Amino acid sequence: MTQLSLWLACFACIVASLAYYFRPQARSTQLFGAAAIALHTLSLSQALFSQDGFNFLTIGLLIAAIGNAFLWLSNRDKDLSLLIAIAFPLTAIIIALNAIEPWNLKQLHSESWGTSVHILIASVAYSLFTAACGVGILLAIQEYQLKHHRLKQLLRVPPLQVLERLMFEFIWAAFILLTVTIATGFYFIEDMFAQHLVHKTFFTIASWFVFAGLLLGRHFAGWRGQLAVKLTISGFFLLMLAYFGSKIVLQILLH
Secondary structure, eight states: OHHHHHHHHHHHHHHHHHHHHHOTTOHHHHHHHHHHHHHHHHHHHHHHHHHTSBOHHHHHHHHHHHHHHHHHHHTTTSOOHHHHHHHHHHHHHHHHHHHHOOSOOOOBOOOOHHHHHHHHHHHHHHHHHHHHHHHHHHHHHHHHHHHTTOGGGOOSOOOHHHHHHHHHHHHHHHHHHHHHHHHHHHHHSTTTTTSSOHHHHHHHHHHHHHHHHHHHHHHHHOOOHHHHHHHHHHHHHHHHIIIIIHHHIIIIITO
């Protein structure tokens, strides 16, 4: 049953992606997106129950589900159809990897409610940062095309000011959650520097400083445009190294 729901969710994401690309304004497209997210969430819950825990692939499934939900909601009053059309196929790949389980991954299961809350908050933060990074990339491309007078090649995206405001809304929300994630990690997880978590802790804190600097620069110096996008992508890259990089090394390469 879990395998079937995963493949159905994978197929639904591909169909929704095509709908957002070719018919972004159609009401049915929003329904396709909602159905894909619903099937994704169903398959995620079944995967978690069947595995009695989670691994880094199921965490990726959770992050993708939350991120797509945020993009779907934001798309209701802003045209983010192009970004969603890119996000859904990437989600389909994550879902397919969960369905075929190419590696024998270690299950991470904890009876501590505090650790579970920590993981949930971290997943929401990662999702928001992923959405902010996607919006930032669109912002950078559109700004580049405007500066080089390639008006006929402009992407199907909202105006620069709208994209920039949305990017910083995502960053602010994600930064607050990242701060809570770090705090709960130190509180609930014993010996964070002795449980093969030293790289994760280092890169997570480094990412926190990058985003803190960006938000301070935005507030006091009005940082925007390409500089803001570069810092957003840099902080996001550090955050992905913190989680996925360490998991790949520990669970696949050193397995």
